[in-house]
Amino acid sequence: MSITYDQNTGQIHLFNDQISYIMQVQTSGLLLHSYFGKRIVLLSGPLPYPVRDSGDFSPRPVGYENTRFTLDSALQEIPGGGNGDYRTPCFEVTYADGTKATDLRFVGATIRAGKPKLNKLPATYVKKPEEADTIEVSMCDNFRHLEITLQYTIFKDLPVITRSIIYKNNSNRVMTLGKAYSFAVDLPDDNFELLQLPGAWAREKQIVRTPLVPGDHVLESRRGASSVFQQPFLALVRPSTTEDTGELYASHFVYSGSFRLEVAVDHYHQARLTGGINPVDFSWELKPDTEFQTPEMVTVYTDQGLHGMSKAFYRLYGDHLVRGEYQYRDRPVVFNSWETLTFNFNEQRLVSLAAQAKAVGAEVFVVDDGWFGHRDSDSSSLGDWSADRQKLPSGIKSLATKIHALNMGFGLWFEPEMVSPDSELYRAHPDWAIAIPGVSPVQGRHQLVLDFSRADVRTHIMNAMSQIIDAGQLDFIKWDMNRNIASIYSASLPPERQMETLHRYILGLYAFLEELTSKYPNVLFENCSGGGGRFDAGMAYYMPQSWASDDTDAWERTKIQYGTSLLFPPVMIDAHLSESPNQQVGRITDFRTRVAVAGSANLGLMLELDKKTPEELSKIKAVVEAYKKKRHMIQFGNFYRLISPFTSDYGAWEFVDETRRHVLVYLVQALNQPSKPLLTIKLTGLIPGAHYRVANRVWYGAELMQYGLYLNEELDHDFASIDLAIDCVD
Numbered sequence: 001m002s003i004t005y006d007q008n009t010g011q012i013h014l015f016n017d018q019i020s021y022i023m024q025v026q027t028s029g030l031l032l033h034s035y036f037g038k039r040i041v042l043l044s045g046p047l048p049y050p051v052r053d054s055g056d057f058s059p060r061p062v063g064y065e066n067t068r069f070t071l072d073s074a075l076q077e078i079p080g081g082g083n084g085d086y087r088t089p090c091f092e093v094t095y096a097d098g099t100k101a102t103d104l105r106f107v108g109a110t111i112r113a114g115k116p117k118l119n120k121l122p123a124t125y126v127k128k129p130e131e132a133d134t135i136e137v138s139m140c141d142n143f144r145h146l147e148i149t150l151q152y153t154i155f156k157d158l159p160v161i162t163r164s165i166i167y168k169n170n171s172n173r174v175m176t177l178g179k180a181y182s183f184a185v186d187l188p189d190d191n192f193e194l195l196q197l198p199g200a201w202a203r204e205k206q207i208v209r210t211p212l213v214p215g216d217h218v219l220e221s222r223r224g225a226s227s228v229f230q231q232p233f234l235a236l237v238r239p240s241t242t243e244d245t246g247e248l249y250a251s252h253f254v255y256s257g258s259f260r261l262e263v264a265v266d267h268y269h270q271a272r273l274t275g276g277i278n279p280v281d282f283s284w285e286l287k288p289d290t291e292f293q294t295p296e297m298v299t300v301y302t303d304q305g306l307h308g309m310s311k312a313f314y315r316l317y318g319d320h321l322v323r324g325e326y327q328y329r330d331r332p333v334v335f336n337s338w339e340t341l342t343f344n345f346n347e348q349r350l351v352s353l354a355a356q357a358k359a360v361g362a363e364v365f366v367v368d369d370g371w372f373g374h375r376d377s378d379s380s381s382l383g384d385w386s387a388d389r390q391k392l393p394s395g396i397k398s399l400a401t402k403i404h405a406l407n408m409g410f411g412l413w414f415e416p417e418m419v420s421p422d423s424e425l426y427r428a429h430p431d432w433a434i435a436i437p438g439v440s441p442v443q444g445r446h447q448l449v450l451d452f453s454r455a456d457v458r459t460h461i462m463n464a465m466s467q468i469i470d471a472g473q474l475d476f477i478k479w480d481m482n483r484n485i486a487s488i489y490s491a492s493l494p495p496e497r498q499m500e501t502l503h504r505y506i507l508g509l510y511a512f513l514e515e516l517t518s519k520y521p522n523v524l525f526e527n528c529s530g531g532g533g534r535f536d537a538g539m540a541y542y543m544p545q546s547w548a549s550d551d552t553d554a555w556e557r558t559k560i561q562y563g564t565s566l567l568f569p570p571v572m573i574d575a576h577l578s579e580s581p582n583q584q585v586g587r588i589t590d591f592r593t594r595v596a597v598a599g600s601a602n603l604g605l606m607l608e609l610d611k612k613t614p615e616e617l618s619k620i621k622a623v624v625e626a627y628k629k630k631r632h633m634i635q636f637g638n639f640y641r642l643i644s645p646f647t648s649d650y651g652a653w654e655f656v657d658e659t660r661r662h663v664l665v666y667l668v669q670a671l672n673q674p675s676k677p678l679l680t681i682k683l684t685g686l687i688p689g690a691h692y693r694v695a696n697r698v699w700y701g702a703e704l705m706q707y708g709l710y711l712n713e714e715l716d717h718d719f720a721s722i723d724l725a726i727d728c729v730d
């Protein structure tokens, strides 16, 4: 068992070979945080944290009246408000008398092998109880009868602690949760930089690292979706931390709705990390004897730099979050119709494009937007999930039969959460869209959001989708979501509970996805939201791969995929080889560079195959063939970032297979330049004493990792990009 609770000293210790997480139950019942970091093997007893306050501005908690102790500077596990701690609280409850102050004291702790499922929420899981241990620490306010259970799980061989909190009303009057975060970690110093992944449409997950200064730092989405603008993630990184070395704490929220992550640096330069569901536009009525469980927060500690962090996330998500048939299966090369055809196609055009896609090696043909209702632009038909009879007079079944006859998988695009005002569905059920009664609904991309918190709405969409999936015997579904919620209102809730809508929407979405993915276990689901607008760990529980961005330009994608790779391995990222000039930015990029970038994740194609010469087609075919030979290593091998495109004009990365004998190195540059400065790439992950061939010379692995690879004429002069296959020759 890797969790101990010593009832004599009050010390609780979660540990594995890599990390220790230690908390302290005071004799008064207060629960203090002692330590989170590298494993402490020998512990002599409780870890006392110095009392910092000497003035009277911060009141003492009950039981500490004549001491200097105050919660305002103590490290805590579940900081609340109204008890002398004026820093960011982890929760806020309004009691029936309108007041908020809460005084939580320890009740007990239960340790068990394994990891319990979260209530109706996606979360990391174990297949066998020996893979993790869990402790549930119960805290109670005896006057308010609020009970809070803190769930912590430590995985056996990962530097990760997962947290969820259950808020329970044991009183006989209603309480209202105004804020119900999933975790708090109090760190004793602020000598960190803040690393985050902000972005925008077509520019997702950009790496930004800034010094941490005193005050409150808030990263959030208020949109009802995690969004393109910010990933529910942050890391506190020591200033000296690099890709390979150094300490950091990284938290990632397993949730797809509005979130907030906060770092508060206090008056003693301590850093408090908190986060969970965004309290903006959130409240939750806790009736007597009911409880509310928060989504899960994953926190990694490593002293092995950003690579150590990514490795932990890859293993956690690869082995303990992604589920289903495709978890460990090589992902097919998909041809997607969007950039080639947009809304302009008919059955004949699709079938002939599919035949061309098959000829160059694509394994699945996906018809993107435009196949349903009368959808000739983005202004109609969402919600009418049956074939557009103008374009597809014989329906989906006929098209699917023809695609399947080519010996290809067949897939379709859906945007199930949406409805167009110009649709049969909206005309029949205008009240199913999220809109305030009597107020004109707010539109985005000419569409409204269906109230997925409602079971009747979900049932209708499930039935409509199922009919199509069954008719087309679909192998692949692209699930898109192109606008955020506004004018929040749900017809299923009374006025005082309207602000439950956003979270209930996400719970409804998760319920839908659970049902759909269980009903169709053989379908490969691609998560998309106008690109990476909901590419988060919550969605990854249901859909094993995500469309990272609507930007398919190779240089832009170099950055987007580099940023995405902090959290998600290449097998969870979809990237398509597209035309040049690029549709989003107009940049002209050579074929080899576009292949290098798209071929560094799950390769797909979005090409105008009918306009290609036979030579061009055979080049594409050769690329797809080559990708298939190395895809297992790309999708499931070891991935290393080598040179960051956020701090240089280059992006470089590397794949190493499980045997460490086969290596792929890619380098892309923003713009080619004359008289380039000398560039060296130091490889990583090789066997130091093994021999590897690079061009005409054989090197030791140690040399390639330390001396590095000088990119000179011998390798490739005036390169726009470099792709090297390096193999061990021993």
Ligand code: DGJ
Pocket: 338, 368, 369, 378, 413, 480, 482, 528, 529, 530, 531, 547, 549, 550
């Ligand atoms: C946004 C997606 O990100 C695109 O790939 C495409 O599917 C369009 N929607 C279709 O409307």
